[in-house]
Amino acid sequence: MSPQKRVKNVKAQNRISQGSNSFQTTLSAWKVKQGPSNSKNISKHGQNNPVGDYEHADDQAEDALQMAVEYFEKGPVKTSQNKDKTLEKHLKTVENVAWKNGLASEEIDVLLNIALSGKFGNAVNTRILKCMIPATVISQDSVVKAVSWLCVDKCSGSTKVLFYRWLVAMFDFIDRKEQINLLYGFFFASLQDDALCPYVCHLLYLLTKKENVKPFRVRKLLDLQAKMGMQPHLQALLSLYKFFAPALISVSLPVRKKIYFKNSENLWKMALLAVKQRNRGPSPEPLKLMLGPANVRPLKRKWNSLSIIPVLNSSSYTKECGKKEMSLSDCLNRSGSFPLEQLKSFPQLLQNIHCLELPSQMGSVLNNSLLLHYINCVRDEPVLLRFYYWLSQTLQEECIWYKVNNYEHGKEFTNFLDTIIRAECFLQEGFYSCEAFLYKSLPLWDGLCCRSQFLQLVSWIPFSSFSEVKPLLFDHLAQLFFTSTIYFKCSVLQSLKELLQNWLLWLSMDIDMKPVTNSPLETTLGGSMNSVSKLIHYVGWLSTTAMRLESNSTFLLHFILDFYEKVCDIYINYNLPLVVLFPPGIFYSALLSLDTSILNQLCFIMHRYRKNLTAAKKNELVQKTKSEFNFSSKTYQEFNHYLTSMVGCLWTSKPFGKGIYIDPEILERTGVTEYKNSLNVIHHPSFLSYAVSFLLQESPEERTVNVSSIQGKKWSWYLDYLFSQGLQGLKLFIRSSVHHSSIPRAEGINYNNQY
């Protein structure tokens, strides 16, 4: 249900309660409340409706409906020339709204009055009655008023019949029934009308309480039966009477009769379903957490459940089965436990968390964000196991590539996976069932089917030992990775980045909470770090190979560097003792890339690595004690090596000496004379265009530009120009790693504990 809709219903219910207090549900009273002068109403409406357009359309429909209702209330204007046309238009409006969204209880109140008062002709009355479909509920008072019209005999027999049929069909949607029950005698008297009899019988069947069963009524019924013969509707009522008061009825009634009332001819079958759906609707919960199924599955499945995810029902009956001799009233007034149907808000959940009645099918929590909260914090093993079993089996059953010819359920399976992923994102935690499912299904996956969902499931694998998971999952994924398109490679890298992020978040939380909870995997921090580092190295290996397969594609490199943007900040962002550098294959590809944004990203990553390593070094010095997590000197060496290469290329124009070493003889053989400065910030292929536009900006008239003229003061102006072009990574890198002295040199990180 949309937020707008709900607001409307809430209002409708308010109106009902007001109406029933004063017995004044006239249209005029209601119209004033609806009027634009009511600022309170409007502001409330506005607050709850951020989406303007939608509201507008909704309002238009509402206006048209209001006009139609007013028209009917006034009655037909005799002099109007195109009376029929107007009538038809308004009727159509009412019908459309009714069948689409249902009518508010006030609207029903008014229209019901009109239909039974005989203001219009029979045909119109019939049409109005047929579309008396409630949005949510029907007020009891409307029914009482309508019945009072029956007494004055303004409407035809057929209208009466239709009204009773309507009453029976809508019985469940009438908000209260005490007043209606008081009219029992009136209804009973209507049994004498032969045309009405079957429908009145049905109504009485629904309405009868024990105290309604009186000897004179029994006698009357038996008389009717004697007169009309064995009619199923009369039998139904008689057997109900017999059930309530066996002593009063001595006639034997056939036992085998089951069908008393033919509901199949119900005019409102579809509408009733819609109303039920509306009434059931999701709890008024924060709407960003809409986890409900997108739509009801169209196919009637073998095991006649409407959707994959079971409907939320509290488990009253499994519990009650345990206790023998439980009376009905005990069942109804069960104290102590909080029924799920009443759970609407988070504070309610908190207040009743100790006595919550759990759903009979744990799978139904997937559609309920409040219960997902519950699942998330509960440590009750049976609850988790039930959910685990349900989800594992459902995934296995629904998985479309397990079975041949099961592709017709493809859409449904995709939706189901989406729901699971939404729940995982909401909880910020993966489900074990999904992990188990991936183990089983990944080897059979074609890499196409539900790709986005499947890769998202990968990114939600709960933290575990990488070496254990690798043969089950990543080895299969690698096969697909290497044989698929570049887009697939990028999506895999993306989901591995998310996986890394989820693991890091989980671990950083785990470190904080360690004294309180015992983590499911009782590992040492060293073990965990080792697992994460293995994942990073694995992705490094994948990336290096992928770069070669895709001939150094810039597009791919972006995704790879995105991954390393996460990696380089682990120490500072997640407070975890781990720094892993990228493999040379990635570093040099990025350094020699023709794309400025890649180089800029590389600079940023180097800058962050530097920050992290410096922070780690500082902590080591502070703690003095030889901690378990001192980084090896090799990490620092590696970093310094990369840094030297970068500064040598970009800044000091001394490439290939330190860092990347290339034999001078080989360089000479290339025939490039001026190789030394060819990779600095001016001549680097990805910067050259910047250098040219910088010079052109300086002196637009110049015919020939000499980029080598950027020296001295101009050099720093040029740098400022580059920074102003959005190359923030470069800026941070140069600011942190390059000494601004006459002889630029690289600022390495000293790894011998001496500065």
Added chain:
Amino acid sequence: MDSYNVPESTPSASSRPEDYSVGATPLQKRLESIRKQTSFIPTPPRRKVPQCSQLQEDVDPQKVAFLLHKQWTLYSLTPLYKFSYSNLKEYSRLLNAFIVAEKQKGLAVEVGEDFDIKVIFSTLLGMKGTQRDPEAFLVQILSKSQLPSENREGKVLWTGWFCCVFGDSLLETVSEDFTCLPLFLANGAESNTAIIGTWFQKTFDCYFSPLTINAFNLSWMAAMWTACKVDHYVATTEFLWSVPCSPQSLDISYAIHPEDAKALWDSIHKTPGEVTQEEVDLFMDCLYSHFHRHFKIHLSATRLVRVSTSVASAHTDGKIKILCHKYLIGVLAYLTELAVFQIE
């Protein structure tokens, strides 16, 4: 492609092997066993030849006779939550009402309990492998006699039973709130199975999935059942292979005299009381080569879809008929194993 090596350089701290002492929670345990299952060969390479169980002596012979010679459709079933053997009567009543309500959807249901069907829950005492296995139970739907004078039960409309034979691996991983009966067998209209299954799913939060038997497991069945000593053979040993070709698939039936099959098996079989994967493969290979010699058809290229022996017959669709009273428990043990594998 590069060989994948993790450089030893990074965190110097984690020199010790990963000590993941997994097993803190049952869920963890379960995941652990799944990892093992998935990474290694799914089925153990050797099994026991089905044997007559001691416990089976307790089973009511009438009930056993009732279970034999009927075709059952197999399902796997996850553990039942809060199922209690002391409430079987109550369950009968509730299920009865549920079935009636389902069948008369949208129609007024008569008040009272005059239904034209009757549901009976009863236990199958002794139908298990070890003392730890929970008791099997039977659900029957009977039609009530039309005539009031004849107050006896009418004919059986539907039967289903739940059992667990040597289900240790599953039993270890669940708490006492659950009853593990991973194997469910049904006989009767599928619409009834659906209604009853739905009721169980709603009431005990369990999950039914059809249990199919792949060709690999059918070969195992063929070998194990051939290995059984049967006093007198009631049926020939028969295999059915399916050749997928258009417009209609071609079925190849291969019937052998059971004594010949047994003789072949005895010539292959080495360790008494045990069947190994090599023996199963060899047994099937012998059949294939014999067939090839006569018909020049490589059966190994087709798909085994049905196996029938004097002990039992099984179809790849998940249909089974047990013929031999003596090896009932043995057959159920293997089916339980398959069911447990499916729900793990």
